[in-house]
Amino acid sequence: MEIWRLPISASQRGKLISAGYTSLSSLSSISSSDLARELNVSESEAMNILKVASHSRGSETSNASCSIVEGAQSAWDMLHDEESLMHITTSSADLDNILGGGIHCKEVTEIGGVPGIGKTQLGIQIAVNVQIPNDFGGLGGNSIYIDTEGSFMVERAFQIAEACIEDMSEYNRFLRKDFQECKIKMQPQDILENIFYFRICSYTEQIALINYLDKFLSEHKDVKVIVVDSVTFHFRQDFDDMALRTRVLSGMALKLMNLAKRFSLAVVLLNQVTTKHTEASFQLALALGDSWSHTCTNRIVLYWNGNERYAYIDKSPSLRSA
């Protein structure tokens, strides 16, 4: 590995290169005091540089025997992982069917639609459903609800929680009436207590929160879903520099995907629509542009067809459009 890839500050790198050290192997045989003298830096800084260099070199050679490229997993192992993944039900059998069982964990799902079609409702429903305990086929986890528009109504969440508990007790009665009477000990208040609600008022807060989530998630390991409603709101208002917007958004998306994979939770993003001019006519498309549409793993569009609401799977690595 070359020197320029080491994670040290630019001035230190510059000094190393000007002193003639261009590859790691040349650093391996020198002591820290010699390095300090040659580079004209303090001894602790030199020790730091050597430590960083040996660390990156060590990780490169150790796995040489078991994998050709570091960090890759064989496809077979991944299949095994995927089968053991849990899904979060959306409480709609058809939607679950086309999603392949529900919202997948470890993936980012984007749901978009016109105003008033039920995106926030679906988001609240998912935040409640993830708390269904394991006995009933759920994940039994907590949820984080990030609200950018202020459309999270607590009363509605309460209603949904009550209905969820009713469903569970009916299911209980239906299946287990022969066996012992398992009472549902959950109350709607408990469900509400497990939803962590963040209210974001600007896009800097949004970025900061996603950075902070890393720490938050390591403290609260039970969280199994993050719902962001909606991810576009702050980015559509007076954002002059489009290039900056794209960069910020893709950075955010990468971080979210990272979080999803590391803590094996599901990320659900709710998106708005905008009009797009294609083929000499205006059509509806999800907001934030084409580059954003590449960043999410799954995409569901909710729309009106006749008198009913329909869902359309626009993009998914494993499922057909439906």
Next chain:
Amino acid sequence: MELLDVGLTEVRSALLQISEIVAPPYQTALSLMEQRFQNEHLGGHFPTGLKGLDAALCGGIPFGVLTELVGPAGIGKTQFCLKLSLLASLPTNYGGLDGRVIYIDVESKFSSRRLLEIGLRSFPEIFQMKEMAQEMAGRILVLRPTSLAEFTQSLEQIKVSLLQNQVKMLVIDSMAALVSGEHEQGARRQQTLSWHISFIKSLAEFSRIPVVVTNQVRSRNHDDASRYCFQVQSRDGAIETPMQYDSHLVAALGIQWAHAVTTRLVLEAKSGERFIKVAKSPISPPLAFPFHITSSGISLLSDDGKEVMGPEINAIHYQGHNEIINFGMEGLH
């Protein structure tokens, strides 16, 4: 990393610390609910006095979010706003918010005489006493901006005085009139509007007051998008055409505005009757209530809403309105 001349780990930890400080604190949904019920009037909703509507909206107009009234001209939006402002100025034992109301009147439709008439008919015990009537009316502050720039200025002032002067409600009548007066078109208009949208929303949010905004309608262009690209591919025109020409009116201000409001109440006239429909709301099902305008404001003809299916809830009809006017004229003779 290049800018600050420090190592990667330091940059990362700095980023983390900054993010931690900037990120807003969390609340569990349960504590949110408890907080709302304890601190706010009636759990965060402002009852409108129309029983069916209040029941549908879980108590009334919600605090802290935008509620939009959209409908064709002459259907009763300003009447509704007048009634709401009156209600808000009343003391709490009469169902009001006991505070001031800022009424932003763009089209000069505010009639204080009508306001007092509504007050006299609905709450005679208060309004017959002249001092009380004066006090109640004195709580409603009317602003008349003549341009968008003036409106922007007054918004900034409003933000400052919101917490100090006990303002409990903001009514903007009408938003569309403000924006339509501007000369810019297309994308630039969207940009100026979007600044106002986020500003008003943040105003509503941090002061937890109900904000009611009125909107106009315009006729639907052929350019209006109503379908996604995957829908266009299925070319069976039989289903699409009747729906397309069902209503020629759509709400003004575009789809970005439609996303930004939390609750949308559509007022329309259909076959001689007027309806108020809950078109978009996180808490209630799509319901339509028939109403009529009386000397005491607006009253519902029936408290049970009729459930409206599908996108019909968003459609705005304007049929049979002339009959209403003629009927009114006959009644006067």
